[in-house]
Amino acid sequence: MLIRTKAWTFAAALAACAVLPAHAQETIKIGVTEPLTGAVAASGTYVTNGARIAADVINRKGGVLGKKLELVIEDNKSNPREAVNSAEKLILKDKVPVLMGAWSSTFTLAIMPKLMEYGVPMVVETASSGKITTAGNPWIFRTSPTSAMEAVGFSKLVDGYSPAIRKVDFLSVNNDWGLGTASEFTKMFKSKGIAVGRTETMSPDATDLSAQLAALKDTGADTLIVTSGIEQLTLAIRQAAEQRLPQRIITTGGSFPEPLVKNPGPKGYASQHLLFFAPWAIDHAKHPEVAREFSDEWNARKFDLTGQTEGFRGYDAILAIAEAIRIAGKAExxxxxxxxxxxxxxxVNGDIAFVKEGPAGKESGQAVPNIYVVELKDGQVAVK
Structure with a gap:
């Protein structure tokens, strides 16, 4: 009897093993590499939550090619080396046929050679460095705007400022994103006859910006352009208010200092933010029905309202990937x-379609997103 039981158990185990590959094939895997810990973890978490919502919405509607989407999520730990490790794991161990990532331009640029090496496409949902789509990597498709596109979009609004923008300073995170943004916005401002003053930089993990802000206080500029993630934007605005910097603050890159909604800075102090989705005015979106479906799902999960300003990136990127898999007819x-x-x-941001950028025959794909300006004052948000 004991021998028979053992034989049955062994046979059952073999049968279970035989079923596993078939079960694995019942889903379509999408690799996600985002900063879930480290200096920009808040942003990466928002994007990842948006991606999860998109997968759930798509699966609820029947999935893709009759199969459910399965997100395989890796933490790149806000570090370019870890970003490379996470991408290799997703490609080599998890066998994903497509990736979404990696929030930062620095992380994304670090991963790009691996995409070429292994022949796997990645949809870039956040990173804005122009190098990403001009480097000759045909496996890259970006849904977020480049820094140059953001600068051009903002240029259409500059003349409407009162008091007028006459001289600008920059406070930028010291990486590909921050330096690239400062460069592109500098070109734009100079083309409009606006003077460019002092530029200060901050390391991505800096937790005190008082020295940089003190250096910017008496430059004579009327506007300060700040580029970094949620954590440092919040810190910069709080410390600028404490030091009574005279410049108006405008932040770039689509990040929003969410903590200042719940815990505002000094009364009357305002900041403005260039965003790519404004959840306070869903009707402003090009496709309100899509934006509302995302927003309703986000709110149903009791995520912070303002996190949608970055969460939508993951949502839109997964929509694009799912549509590509549907068009391809297979997950290869x-x-x-x-x-x-x-x-x-x-x-959520608008129409997602890719135009070619980069060297002939090695072009990357670039979408053309919409840009919004919102003002934050005393914990209240107004869409311009």
């Missing part, structure tokens, strides 16, 4: 890469 890297050029889908 080369087929998905080819299909991404044919994507034309309604997203």
């Amino acid at each position: 890297p080369k087929a998905i890469q080819a299909a991404l050029w044919k994507v034309n889908v309604k997203g």
Whole structure:
């Protein structure tokens, strides 16, 4: 009897093993590499939550090619080396046919050679460095705007400021994103005859910006352009208010200092923010029905309202990837890469379709997003 039981157990185990590959094939994997810990963890978490919502919405509607989407999520720990490790794990161990990531330009640029090496496409949902789509990497497709696109979009609003913008300073995170943004905005301001003053930088993990702000206090500029993640934007605005910096503060990159809504700075102190989705005015979106579906799902999960300003990035990127898989008819890297050029889908930010950027024959894909300006004052948000 004991021998028979053992034989049955062994046979059952073999049968279970035989079922596992078939079960694995019942889902379509999408790799996600985002900063879930470290200096920009808040932003990475918002983006990842948006991606999860998109997968859930798509799966609830029947999935893709009759299968459910499965997000395989890795923490790149706000570190470029870890970003590379996370991408290799997703590609080599988890066998994902497509990636979404990696929030920072620095993390994304670090991963890009691996995409070339292994032949796997990645949809870039946040990173804005122009190098990403001009480096000749045909496996890259970006849904977020470049720093140059953001600067051009803002240039259309500059003349409407009162009092007028006449001289600007910069406070930028010291990486590809921050330095690239300062460079592109400097070109734009100079083209409009606006003087550019002092530039201060901060390390990505800096937790005190008082020295940089003190250096900017008496420059004679009327506007300070700040580029960094949620944590440092919040810190910069609080410390600027404490030091009574005279410049108006305008932040770039689509991050929003959410803590200042719940715990505002000094009364009357205002800051403005360039965003790519404004959840306070969903009707402003090009496709309100898409934006509302995302927003309703986000709120139902009791996530912070303001986190949608970055969470939508993950949502839109997964919508684009899912549509590419549908067009491809199979979840294989080369087929998905080819299909991404044919994507034309309604997203929270607007229409998602890719135009070619970079060297002929090695072009990357770049979408053309919409840009919004919101003002934060005394914990209240107004869409301009």
